[in-house]
Amino acid sequence: MKILYLNLGGCNGCDIELLAGVVRVVEKIGRELPSPDHGIRSRSYDITIVTGPGTLGNLCRIVRDLERIGGEVDLGHVIVLGSCACGGGIWYDSYMVCGGWDMFLRELISRGFRIRYRSVTYVTGCPVRPEDVEKVLVQLLHSYPNLISSLT
Amino acid sequence: MYRQARKGEKMVRGYPVHDPERCIGCGACSNVCPTDSINVDRKENKIVWIHNVARCIRCCYCVDNCPTGALSVGDEYSMIADSLDKLFIVHELDSARCTSCRDYVPYSINVISYLSDKALKVDLKCERCRLGNVLKVIEKVRKL
């Protein structure tokens, strides 16, 4: 299983809660999750976890990554964590900020990149609760058993 | 909110819960919200109170600033959905009417009971009628 973890300029609040949530998931399913990629290095992923409001600096980084791999990526199941990633949070109208994952995706698609994903789940809260991260990840892993079976 | 928290009433600061039976549609909550996640839309004959929970950061400034107590700190913190459209809370309130010309005023119908609860003797008038009164007074003064 390949996991992509994108911090699009978040404050690390959601990232810490994500860590706490992942520890709970590992305890629950009894298997270790693979360490994630922090930038797009491969053409297909099973799970993508997004935090942060989507700053333009990160947009440049992701655009560079996408150009390197040929402009086409399958993100798999996208989990959008936190108020910032869901709708921009307190930065929704700041300069240098796209304003959430949807807007970020729109920026990427308008630049001609082909981005596919299977599902999106929005988890709100500032920051998100570890219980919610656990709930969403465990639900995802149980509804797609081939994801668990690919774990060692 | 902080008053509630200090008393130990709330352990979890959930997203604000809106009571459409008490809201007067004043828009104080939408003015103080740091993320602009509350919108009070004044349509012709109704007021639409919209809360975008996706963007709300659970700071509860809106609860502190609501004059009627229509908003309260909720117990529910998490909201998970597979589409952003499901993260909106929308309440429609009927607008109150002007006492003299029966036109709609930019407050909801709950404003009448709110004013009577506060024992305020305010005649609910639309802008045109209020302006009309002022113009009459000005004319009187001019004639003197």
Ligand code: SF4
């Ligand atoms: S009465 Fe309270 S909830 Fe209603 S618009 Fe005013 S501040 Fe907002």
Ligand code: SF4
């Ligand atoms: S809790 Fe804070 S962010 Fe949420 S609606 Fe109220 S003022 Fe806005």
